[in-house]
Amino acid sequence: MSPSPSNSNTNTNNKTNAAVLPLLPLRVLFPKSANARQRAILHEFASKNGLLHYSIGEAENKSRRIVLERPDEKEETRSGNNTVEIDEDENDGTSLSEPTDEYLCDIVRTHFQIDLKSFDEYDIVEKNDDEQKKNNKSRQTNASTSAVSITTISEWTTKTLHLLELERVEEIAQSLDALNTSTSKKKGQHKNALDGLKIVDARGGLLGQTIVTLEVSKRKMTEKDFAPPLPTHSFTPHDVVRLRPSNVKFEEMSTSNSELPQGVIYRIRDSSVELALDDVPEFLDVSPLRLEKLSNEQTHKKLVLAVQGLQHALASGYSLGKNILEIVFESASPRIIHCDNANAVRFHPFNENLDCSQKSAIQLCLDCVDVGIIHGPPGTGKTTAVVEYVSQEVARGNRVLVCSASNVAVDNVVERLSGVSIFRTATVSVDNKKKKGRRERKKKDLSVEIEILAVDDQSKTIVRYGHPARLAPAVLDASLDAYILRSDDSALAKECSEDSKKIRTRISKLDYRKKEDRAERNDLRRELRELAKEEKKRQKLAQAKTLEKASVICATLAGALSFALKNEEFDVVVVDEAAQALECAVLGVVMKGKKLVLAGDHLQLPPTVLSDEAAQKGLSTTLFERLVRNKRFGAKITTMLNTQYRMHEDIMVWSSDAMYDSKLIAAESVRFRKFEQFDKVLTLVDTTGEDDSFMENVGDDDDDSKSNLGEAEIVMQTIEKFLSDAYKILPNEIGVITPYSGQVSLLREMRAARAEENALFKDIEISTVDGFQGREKEAIIISTVRSNENNEVGFLSDARRMNVAVTRARKHVTLICNCETVSKDTFLAHLVQYFEENGELVSSAQLRL
Ligand SMILES: Nc1ncnc2c1ncn2[C@@H]1O[C@H](COP(=O)(O)OP(=O)(O)OP(=O)(O)O)[C@@H](O)[C@H]1O
Numbered sequence: 001m002s003p004s005p006s007n008s009n010t011n012t013n014n015k016t017n018a019a020v021l022p023l024l025p026l027r028v029l030f031p032k033s034a035n036a037r038q039r040a041i042l043h044e045f046a047s048k049n050g051l052l053h054y055s056i057g058e059a060e061n062k063s064r065r066i067v068l069e070r071p072d073e074k075e076e077t078r079s080g081n082n083t084v085e086i087d088e089d090e091n092d093g094t095s096l097s098e099p100t101d102e103y104l105c106d107i108v109r110t111h112f113q114i115d116l117k118s119f120d121e122y123d124i125v126e127k128n129d130d131e132q133k134k135n136n137k138s139r140q141t142n143a144s145t146s147a148v149s150i151t152t153i154s155e156w157t158t159k160t161l162h163l164l165e166l167e168r169v170e171e172i173a174q175s176l177d178a179l180n181t182s183t184s185k186k187k188g189q190h191k192n193a194l195d196g197l198k199i200v201d202a203r204g205g206l207l208g209q210t211i212v213t214l215e216v217s218k219r220k221m222t223e224k225d226f227a228p229p230l231p232t233h234s235f236t237p238h239d240v241v242r243l244r245p246s247n248v249k250f251e252e253m254s255t256s257n258s259e260l261p262q263g264v265i266y267r268i269r270d271s272s273v274e275l276a277l278d279d280v281p282e283f284l285d286v287s288p289l290r291l292e293k294l295s296n297e298q299t300h301k302k303l304v305l306a307v308q309g310l311q312h313a314l315a316s317g318y319s320l321g322k323n324i325l326e327i328v329f330e331s332a333s334p335r336i337i338h339c340d341n342a343n344a345v346r347f348h349p350f351n352e353n354l355d356c357s358q359k360s361a362i363q364l365c366l367d368c369v370d371v372g373i374i375h376g377p378p379g380t381g382k383t384t385a386v387v388e389y390v391s392q393e394v395a396r397g398n399r400v401l402v403c404s405a406s407n408v409a410v411d412n413v414v415e416r417l418s419g420v421s422i423f424r425t426a427t428v429s430v431d432n433k434k435k436k437g438r439r440e441r442k443k444k445d446l447s448v449e450i451e452i453l454a455v456d457d458q459s460k461t462i463v464r465y466g467h468p469a470r471l472a473p474a475v476l477d478a479s480l481d482a483y484i485l486r487s488d489d490s491a492l493a494k495e496c497s498e499d500s501k502k503i504r505t506r507i508s509k510l511d512y513r514k515k516e517d518r519a520e521r522n523d524l525r526r527e528l529r530e531l532a533k534e535e536k537k538r539q540k541l542a543q544a545k546t547l548e549k550a551s552v553i554c555a556t557l558a559g560a561l562s563f564a565l566k567n568e569e570f571d572v573v574v575v576d577e578a579a580q581a582l583e584c585a586v587l588g589v590v591m592k593g594k595k596l597v598l599a600g601d602h603l604q605l606p607p608t609v610l611s612d613e614a615a616q617k618g619l620s621t622t623l624f625e626r627l628v629r630n631k632r633f634g635a636k637i638t639t640m641l642n643t644q645y646r647m648h649e650d651i652m653v654w655s656s657d658a659m660y661d662s663k664l665i666a667a668e669s670v671r672f673r674k675f676e677q678f679d680k681v682l683t684l685v686d687t688t689g690e691d692d693s694f695m696e697n698v699g700d701d702d703d704d705s706k707s708n709l710g711e712a713e714i715v716m717q718t719i720e721k722f723l724s725d726a727y728k729i730l731p732n733e734i735g736v737i738t739p740y741s742g743q744v745s746l747l748r749e750m751r752a753a754r755a756e757e758n759a760l761f762k763d764i765e766i767s768t769v770d771g772f773q774g775r776e777k778e779a780i781i782i783s784t785v786r787s788n789e790n791n792e793v794g795f796l797s798d799a800r801r802m803n804v805a806v807t808r809a810r811k812h813v814t815l816i817c818n819c820e821t822v823s824k825d826t827f828l829a830h831l832v833q834y835f836e837e838n839g840e841l842v843s844s845a846q847l848r849l
Pocket residue numbers: 353354355358376377378379380381382383384385645646774775
């Protein structure tokens with residue numbers, strides 16, 4: 001983005017000149033000579049006051065400057081009108097000198113009419129040049145800049161409740177949008193609704209749930225054997241949905257809405273969707289059916305309650321997690337066990353393959369009394385470290401809550417924990433002499449030299465809490481429902497339920513006109529009430545006993561905030577993938593434990609926030625990032641894992657240099673991991689100079705619906721090449737990633753068409769970057785989509801997004817882009833340059849030959 005020309009309102013150096021500027025919208029370009037500290041403070045000030053803030057220009061040639069913007073209240077657009085450009089020579093006539101803090105305060109006061117009294121209110125240390133350069137390299141979004149902002153808990157609570165409300169309104173708006181779409185409009189399709197479906201299968205077996213499979217109903221009998229692909233949609237597994245007949249409008253069904261089957265998406269394939277429902281729907285044979293996404297009010301309510309609970313907890317005398325909150329809001333410092341040989345590893349690992357950085361990270365987390373952090377760049381074995389850490393805590397007799405934002409991540413931990421010996425068989429203590437006094441010592445003395453494994457004789461249990469449809473089949477056995485079903489109390493509850501059924505049948509046969517029948521009915525009803533009470537009691541008991549016995553409870557963050565876990569207390573709360581979790585959700589579970597351990601990577605994608613305004617104002621800023629970047633103690637409580645086990649060194653080096661201060665190393669086992677068929681691990685396909693109309697990205701500016709037909713064709717050609725006899729790459733080894741959902745839809749349609757000729761195409765996975773986070777493939781093809789005359793790159797320039805896309809690959813990356821367009825962004829220019837220097841350069845024209 002280039003600075004807009006200044007208008008007449010540029011004379012800001014005169015303090016008396018308080019001309020009232022047009023109120024909305026307003027865009028102020030601050031002096032280029034403002035230093036890093038001043039820019040950071042302005043970012044933070046803007047974030048706190050609801051102003052848009054970003055930087056423009058190049059850091060290298062010192063033309064970088066910060067821009068603060070008051071958007072149009074109605075439109076929320078960056079209209080760029082009323083631009084005020086503060087020229088350098090207005091800074092007391094000394095063009096090259098840094099502006100004074102007072103001068104910048106004046107600019108803020110004059111133009112935004114908000115009183116920024118002094119820059120000293122902000123505890124931000126000026127970065128030196130080197131650090132600044134690195135920062136520019138590993139550039140973050142505005143949210144990252146606001147991550148340094150520390151407020152009081154009451155300010156934070158007020159702000160967060162407001163942001164959660166914005167998010168709720170946006171979620172409802174999107175879901176209503178789907179519900180109100182007329183069934184005939186645009187072939188009945190909408191992102192949040194799928195129409196024209198029919199039930200092709202209904203089966204039981206998921207802990208009492210019914211799994212219903214829906215496909216697009218075929219119109220012509222002549223159509224091929226397989227079902228047509230589902231139209232474009234935004235459904236993902238675990239969404240809460242409602243099913244209803246298509247040809248009845250929503251408004252007309254209002255009387256029976258509550259009876260429409262609601263359930264959870266169990267699985268989604270290209271041409272089918274599976275739902276988990278409590279019961280078999282009545283309209284099993286009706287077609288067409290419509291599936292609608294519902295907003296998840298429950299989660300919102302839980303988050304609001306959690307946020308409100310925090311303030312209360314801090315105000316009260318004692319509450320679990322208070323020590324952690326005080327650190328988060330900076331009224332206390334984190335405590336770490338002091339040990340003479342602090343760097344030595346003082347635990348006996350269950351996993352003998354841990355590398356040095358993993359062991360150090362685990363040791364530090366064991367030593368941290370309040371908060372510990374494991375920073376795990378892609379493929380560095382973050383979850384491996386989490387699993388070992390949890391096992392170590394359990395071995396010390398501690399009870400652990402393990403959470404993550406997503407079900408997949410929780411299941412991953414459960415599966416891996418189940419393989420650790422302590423959870424399978426009884427384990428013997430390492431040092432019996434010291435075992436007895438361990439608890440006593442721990443209370444009094446934080447400088448214990450050697451940690452001791454104090455292991456009970458009983459085997460430890462892991463309980464996975466969550467809706468069965470949201471759990472991976474491999475962990476169903478560990479689910480709370482499965483434990484309950486296996487328990488004696490549950491068997492008794494079932495007997496009660498069966499007896500009740502018999503009694504109801506008997507009641508229905510009684511003739512209430514007969515006196516003796518009436519008397520019997522009254523007796524039977526009394527019995528029914530007793531049975532219902534007993535059934536409930538048994539169910540509750542079964543649940544309580546299961547939870548009580550559990551050494552580790554695993555749940556999503558939303559699950560952990562559920563009523564069922566309300567009274568559960570833990571020694572440690574561990575949050576995996578914490579850099580993708582909403583800060584308020586993490587702080588909610590903090591109140592359940594004495595200690596918090598976070599694992600994640602703030603240099604990969606942040607949590608998804610639907611409301612742009614809420615995201616802009618800080619809802620997508622994570623606690624993980626806030627703590628890692630804390631200048632006072634962030635480094636003390638954080639260990640970064642530095643050895644990656646996923647990708648060839650050539651893929652890793654770009655990410656390491658761009659994002660991780662060149663600190664990553666490739667494990668020997670993966671360092672030279674490549675396809676022998678390729679000369680190079682990296683390929684750059686440059687579309688610059690191709691037919692503009694074919695290669696231009698199309699789609700709205702303000703969303704992710706962009707697509708690029710030309711690039712999509714190149715993706716198909718590349719897949720064809722990989723699958724050919726010359727390369728013989730398996731389809732499930734190939735992943736296609738693109739930042740835009742519009743391009744995903746286009747690519748999926750093209751894949752379906754190609755699959756008719758070559759069935760291998762069916763198994764090629766195509767997804768957005770967000771959809772691929774946490775996953776990996778042998779070969780990754782990236783379609784960047786952006787190609788336009790204005791050289792606009794949009795949200796492609798978020799360093800974290802490209803970091804995730806590239807680091808999904810183990811052996812090969814093909815990057816398809818218009819080098820001219822994307823190179824206008826400094827960060828992407830480095831990426832292109834890296835591929836040029838270290839990979840094979842192919843022009844799209846060459847590829848067609
Ligand atoms: N010390 C180790 N020695 C050998 N292999 C390891 C080691 N640690 C992790 N791995 C392997 O590296 C891979 C990635 O591990 P893990 O899933 O724990 O990483 P992660 O950091 O959580 O991954 P992601 O980047 O997807 O979040 C796994 O295949 C794991 O077995």
